[in-house]
Amino acid sequence: MAENRYANAKCFVFAPDGYEEITYSELCRRCEMDQSYEEKKYIPLHGMLMEVTPEQYQEFYRNRRRQKYLDERSKDNGDISIDMLTTPEFNGADILVSSEDIEEQVVLRMMVDKLRSCLLMLSEEERELLHDLFYIGLSERDAAEKYAVSQVAIHKRKKRVLDKLKKMMDC
Structure with a gap:
């Protein structure tokens, strides 16, 4: 017994x-x-x-x-567990990185790399327009003044370039 x-x-x-x-x-x-x-x-x-x-x-x-x-x-192998790192003042699990965060970072990094390569395939004029509108932050009206065309023409160009970029990204 x-x-x-x-x-x-x-x-x-x-x-x-x-x-x-x-x-x-x-x-x-x-x-x-x-x-x-x-x-x-x-x-x-x-x-x-x-x-x-x-x-x-x-x-x-x-x-x-x-x-x-x-x-x-x-x-024997000298393995360390998260439980070994836990003390009254510190939770060992706090040092873990969420795998979701890593996955999101990897996907974002891949998308940014692909976007950069697709941007290089655009013409110089198309890249300059996107730079002015999205990087510098010009409004369509201000870009129209810079390029001496109407705001509607800038809007159509922007839409055409973005559609072209979207198609390149989807491939």
């Missing part, structure tokens, strides 16, 4: 309508009185003992051995 460390523990044994809660001393008494209790399997959970099926018992201890193996291997 279990060690004396469970002397003050609650124990849960199978009953017809679920689990029955008993004391550890009651469990020991039942083991002495009823030979079938000696064959039952128990696992420790949060300082308590719980009766489980043989399959559950085997799975529990298989997982426990696996975790012990992984812990030993991590120690």
Whole structure:
């Protein structure tokens, strides 16, 4: 049976309508009185003992051995876990970077690179118009004065250049 460390523990044994809660001393008494209790399997959970099926018992201890193996291997390899970095003053998870942020940054970087290469495929006049409108911030009316054309003509040119740029970006 279990060690004396469970002397003050609650124990849960199978009953017809679920689990029955008993004391550890009651469990020991039942083991002495009823030979079938000696064959039952128990696992420790949060300082308590719980009766489980043989399959559950085997799975529990298989997982426990696996975790012990992984812990030993991590120690041998010098692995560091986020939990090791957590202190009362600092949460180790705070140093993690959200993968969504990284994905967004990568997508943005790829789009900017593609935009730069597409801008180089435009004519000098088209690039200059976009520069004036979007970089310098000229209004269509001010750009019309600069190029000595109507505001409607500037608007149409801008739309045509942006459509051309959009098609290049989609390829």
